[in-house]
Amino acid sequence: MGIPEIEDAGCLLCFGYNGADSHPIVARRIVRGKQKGMKIICADPRVTETARISDIHLQLKGGSNLALVNAMANVIWNEGLADTRFIEEHTKGFDEFLKVIEKYTPEYAEPITHIPADEIRRAARMYATTKPAMILYGMGVCQFTQAVDVVKGLANLALMTGNFGGPSMGIGPVRGQNNVQGACDMGALPNSYPGYQNVTVPEIREKFEKAWGVPLSDQVGCPITHVPHRILHEKDEKKRIHAYYIFGEDPAQSDPDLAEVREALDKCDFVVMQDIYMNKTGLYADVILPATAWGENEGIYTCADRGFQRVRKLIEPEGDMRPDWKIIADISTAMGYPMNYRNTEEIWNEMIDLCPSFTGATYEKIEKYGGVQWPCRDKSMEDRGTPYLHKDGIFATKDHKALFYGTDWHPPVELENDQYPMTLSTVREVGHYSVRTMTGNCRTLRNLEDEPGWVQMNTQDCEKMRLKKGELVKILSKRGYCITRCLPTDRVKPGATYMTYQWWIGACNELTTAKLDPISNTPEYKYCACRVEKIQDQEWAERHVRELYDDIRAQMGIDTGKGAEA
Amino acid sequence: MALKQVQTTCAYCGAGCQIMFTVDTDANKIVEAVPADGRTNAGTLCLKGHYGWDYLNDPQILTKRLRKPMIRKGGKKSPLVEVSWEEAISYVAERLGEIKEKYGPDSIMGTGSARGAGNEANYLMQKFMRACIGTNNVDHCARI
Numbered sequence: 001m002g003i004p005e006i007e008d009a010g011c012l013l014c015f016g017y018n019g020a021d022s023h024p025i026v027a028r029r030i031v032r033g034k035q036k037g038m039k040i041i042c043a044d045p046r047v048t049e050t051a052r053i054s055d056i057h058l059q060l061k062g063g064s065n066l067a068l069v070n071a072m073a074n075v076i077w078n079e080g081l082a083d084t085r086f087i088e089e090h091t092k093g094f095d096e097f098l099k100v101i102e103k104y105t106p107e108y109a110e111p112i113t114h115i116p117a118d119e120i121r122r123a124a125r126m127y128a129t130t131k132p133a134m135i136l137y138g139m140g141v142c143q144f145t146q147a148v149d150v151v152k153g154l155a156n157l158a159l160m161t162g163n164f165g166g167p168s169m170g171i172g173p174v175r176g177q178n179n180v181q182g183a184c185d186m187g188a189l190p191n192s193y194p195g196y197q198n199v200t201v202p203e204i205r206e207k208f209e210k211a212w213g214v215p216l217s218d219q220v221g222c223p224i225t226h227v228p229h230r231i232l233h234e235k236d237e238k239k240r241i242h243a244y245y246i247f248g249e250d251p252a253q254s255d256p257d258l259a260e261v262r263e264a265l266d267k268c269d270f271v272v273m274q275d276i277y278m279n280k281t282g283l284y285a286d287v288i289l290p291a292t293a294w295g296e297n298e299g300i301y302t303c304a305d306r307g308f309q310r311v312r313k314l315i316e317p318e319g320d321m322r323p324d325w326k327i328i329a330d331i332s333t334a335m336g337y338p339m340n341y342r343n344t345e346e347i348w349n350e351m352i353d354l355c356p357s358f359t360g361a362t363y364e365k366i367e368k369y370g371g372v373q374w375p376c377r378d379k380s381m382e383d384r385g386t387p388y389l390h391k392d393g394i395f396a397t398k399d400h401k402a403l404f405y406g407t408d409w410h411p412p413v414e415l416e417n418d419q420y421p422m423t424l425s426t427v428r429e430v431g432h433y434s435v436r437t438m439t440g441n442c443r444t445l446r447n448l449e450d451e452p453g454w455v456q457m458n459t460q461d462c463e464k465m466r467l468k469k470g471e472l473v474k475i476l477s478k479r480g481y482c483i484t485r486c487l488p489t490d491r492v493k494p495g496a497t498y499m500t501y502q503w504w505i506g507a508c509n510e511l512t513t514a515k516l517d518p519i520s521n522t523p524e525y526k527y528c529a530c531r532v533e534k535i536q537d538q539e540w541a542e543r544h545v546r547e548l549y550d551d552i553r554a555q556m557g558i559d560t561g562k563g564a565e566a
Numbered sequence: 567m568a569l570k571q572v573q574t575t576c577a578y579c580g581a582g583c584q585i586m587f588t589v590d591t592d593a594n595k596i597v598e599a600v601p602a603d604g605r606t607n608a609g610t611l612c613l614k615g616h617y618g619w620d621y622l623n624d625p626q627i628l629t630k631r632l633r634k635p636m637i638r639k640g641g642k643k644s645p646l647v648e649v650s651w652e653e654a655i656s657y658v659a660e661r662l663g664e665i666k667e668k669y670g671p672d673s674i675m676g677t678g679s680a681r682g683a684g685n686e687a688n689y690l691m692q693k694f695m696r697a698c699i700g701t702n703n704v705d706h707c708a709r710i
Contacts, residue, residue, distance in 0.1 A: 188678020
């Protein structure tokens with residue numbers, strides 16, 4: 001579905017998605033939907049802004065997503081609210097799915113999810129009987145070791161209620177970063193060429209071999225989240241990662257278990273960093289290649305609803321920076337595989353002719369219409385793309401039928417224990433972005449929040465520990481610790497803590513676990529065991545934080561008046 | 567002061583908001599950002615859309631803009647030394663070539679970028695890893 005369709009849904013199930021912080025302009029559509037009479041069910045452990053305007057807030061215990069989703073399916077089936085005609089005509093695998101969800105009665109799910117059985121019933125009824133119903137999900141679904149199963153579980157809900165194939169229905173991930181969708185579309189994935197064409201299918205590989213003029217590997221590549229392990233622990237020399245070419249990412253700040261990431265970058269024979277600002281990863285790079293930034297170059301991004309849109313040059317780069325595509329092409333040419341392109345449009349034209357779903361999305365069309373949502377298969381100006389997928393219940397499978405996929409819930413990997421009695425989940429900051437090298441260098445935005453960030457804790461927990469708002473605390477997990485400020489709030493449940501991941505000093509990824517979902521290889525950023533400790537000497541702590549900040553800024557090349565060096 | 571107006575897509579989240587910028591081409595500076603009537607944002611912007619472009623001015627708050635290629639000539643932990651693009655490109659090509667020769671293509675990992683670089687650069691990065699290096703070891707930070 002498209003972002004503009006949100007406000008016209010009859011019912012919105014907003015699952016693990018905090019639009020107000022991560023996508024304020026998408027959240028605006030939710031507010032407008034509410035004004036138009038849309039029912040809102042919000043499944044989130046925190047009282048988010050969406051929860052505040054919801055009809056039903058399912059404030060579930062972190063890590064219990066699939067138990068809740070399966071219980072909603074159980075209610076929909078047992079109360080006769082399923083769309084049996086849609087199931088029969090457009091889907092497969094329903095009987096096997098029923099066997100899985102049979103035991104997930106609301107009473108069974110209640111102790112797992114901490115949601116009263118009748119609330120689950122009320123939510124399932126509202127979702128199943130208010131048409132059209134749309135599901136939006138975010139990182140509160142994806143950043144768990146059981147993530148893909150929950151996405152499929154949400155798709156099951158939409159399938160069994162016939163909520164596919166028309167406007168303002170279906171399920172949609174709201175992509176975090178500006179071009180997550182685009183990086184996937186372009187095949188920056190270990191198992192897929194551009195256009196979601198699998199590297200293990202011989203006919204597809206042959207097509208790309210012919211176009212690129214070289215034999216290609218038929219082995220699925222290494223997921224990014226396996227890299228530290230493949231550097232540190234891989235025994236096979238041919239599989240051990242010896243060189244790491246990092247382009248527009250900062251794993252030494254954004255990846256889980258930072259101590260392990262630092263060790264891996266340190267031990268890797270050759271690390272290349274291509275970026276716009278100095279960052280934590282740069283401290284471990286053997287070579288730094290300065291790229292032009294957004295605003296200094298041309299290209300196309302894909303937004304969360306599959307929309308290709310142009311990015312345009314605003315100003316000339318001041319310095320010896322080069323566009324990313326040019327740097328990559330020059331290295332390739334120097335290694336004996338020539339890449340000669342004059343501009344981004346030439347690259348784009350090569351790409352769309354190799355990807356049937358994108359073939360029709362020419363620069364000309366994107367310019368003329370302001371954007372094109374793929375699939376767009378035909379170059380004629382009449383094919384303007386596809387606002388929503390699976391029209392009329394026709395799915396992108398061989399027999400055009402959708403598949404039910406039921407799995408059992410399992411708990412997160414690292415549970416609370418005597419030593420680490422609380423849980424930590426990482427979340428977004430509204431005014432800052434990702435590793436903060438962009439927003440932290442914007443004078444207006446840096447005034448909104450600064451180091452060392454906050455840990456959100458329930459007010460009862462704070463009272464028990466005699467912690468006041470703004471007090472510096474130490475937060476620890478099995479893997480590491482950091483210092484941050486305490487933010488008492490009733491928006492979070494007792495026993496749970498939340499930290500935003502922008503901060504160098506309050507760096508929550510010192511604590512997070514690198515355990516992964518087995519299919520998506522996404523880390524469990526949303527759940528690990530932690531402990532909060534009071535710091536008695538606050539004066540020392542404040543001084544310590546200021547010193548740490550100065551030291552890191554000096555490492556990043558900022559003149560802090562203390563003889564800093566790059 | 568010569569002014570021009572340019573519409574572009576916001577650099578931050580996946581909402582894909584359209585912004586109209588006014589640029590002073592003599593000074594090579596952005597003067598103003600106002601919301602444009604994009605399909606998804608319909609004339610609205612959030613804080614980051616309104617104010618998130620100031621990093622292009624390199625105000626030296628948090629980190630320093632990278633402006634010249636650099637190499638640690640003395641190995642790990644040695645200082646970064648500014649070099650020409652020719653030297654940087656041939657050094658990277660040489661080192662990657664040696665590692666590929668010695669350990670094979672699957673010993674090299676490359677990343678795409680879900681941020682500012684855009685689709686064309688991601689296409690080239692995966693093509694470089696697959697066709698030039700010879701491995702499917704390419705991935706980026708975000709996934710479903």
